[in-house]
Amino acid sequence: MIPYDFRYYKPTSIKEAADLYQTITAEGGKPVYYSGGTEIITLSRLNLVYTDAVIDIKSIPECQEWGFHHEELIIGAALPLSFFDEKRDFPLLTETAREIADYTARNKITIGGNICGQIFYREGVLPFLLLDSQVLIAGESGVRRQSLKEVFIETLTLKDGEFLVQLTTKKIDLRLPALSVKKRQQWKTGYPLLTVASVKKDGLLRFAFSGVCPFPFRSEQMEVVLNDRKKPYEERVLDSFKYLPKPVLNDTEGSSEYRLFVLKNTIIDFLKKLEGDQRE
Amino acid sequence: MSEKKSKKVTIDMNINGEKVETDILAADLLLDVIRNNLGLTGAKPGCLNGDCGACTVIINQKPMKSCLTLAIEVGDKEITTIEGLLHSPVQKAFVDEFAFQCGYCTPGFILNSHALLMNDPNPNKEKITEWLSSNICRCTGYKEIENAIQAVMTKTHNKNDSD
Structure with a gap:
């Protein structure tokens, strides 16, 4: 049971949603955009999130879009993660989402909810960080398209009243050799320890991580070191750790030492598989 | 909570093949509405955090956790609870295979298993494990539940072969 009530709106256009947000805010209210809503519901139940009004974006056609347009795959932010298990056009997203x-x-x-969530894993963003995807963001002043890399700095940096509408990724990149692995301390369904995702483009490996630090990230500095084939795998990985953002997580899912141990072994596995182009 | 914010709204629900009208708050969870407003207590409150699956219902052919869903979201959708699943072969298989003990998690497991076989009559072992990982049982174990699904699959194949 959510310990407070709110108003519920179901806009059918981007403009209607953005206008609603402005109107509610102008009236002194505190609206939130709502897509899957799982985090809003669970955190509200714990009194960790409060809202006066929920703006459900699932009925906005652009947020449900899926398809190719001008050699790009367009992915609506309100598509559920299980959808990518049914549509296999973007294998790295399928692997990561499942x-x-x-x-x-x-x-x-x-x-979209996973990428914009408060819970720090936000693994859904990893394939998009790796493939230099673009995002379509809507707000009071209309719609803007931007490189994800420019706006995802630890979190998706949205201005007040903005929401994520779509992600777009170049079709040519969707079938690049890629891997995504989630490591858990226990079972197949426990909370994640960390997730590593990687693609090989133009002979070089790119890496993105979740669960290592309290935010997902891609590090081009680490990639330079990890692609130095003159050095053995372990040396490369340990050298790359100099460029890890801080802090490395140290929580009930695993100490920072344990995380780095698992991360090292996982990256070595990736290097072995992807430098030889072996898919799991 | 102000008077204005707590205003109830009337929604139409399509549940177990029946159209019902009920008054809810926008913040009411689907789980609470089907239990408290409609008296359908098969869906169970467990973790209330989306982890245990005891509250699973089928919404538009897909198993969903009713503790992670607002009732106001599903007005235009078809909902099936365990009460609407009369004589499903999965129910009998759960009995035959001893796939439950205390029974608290059972409605969620049965609805998830039923939805699995509805969406894919011949799932492989990996898919069965993947779907069942959405639900937690703390007294029987998962082997008997997997056996129940396998038993339905075997029975369906045998029936199809003899038809």
């Missing part, structure tokens, strides 16, 4: 939460939860959690 490790988030569990199957029935993935029927509700959306890709």
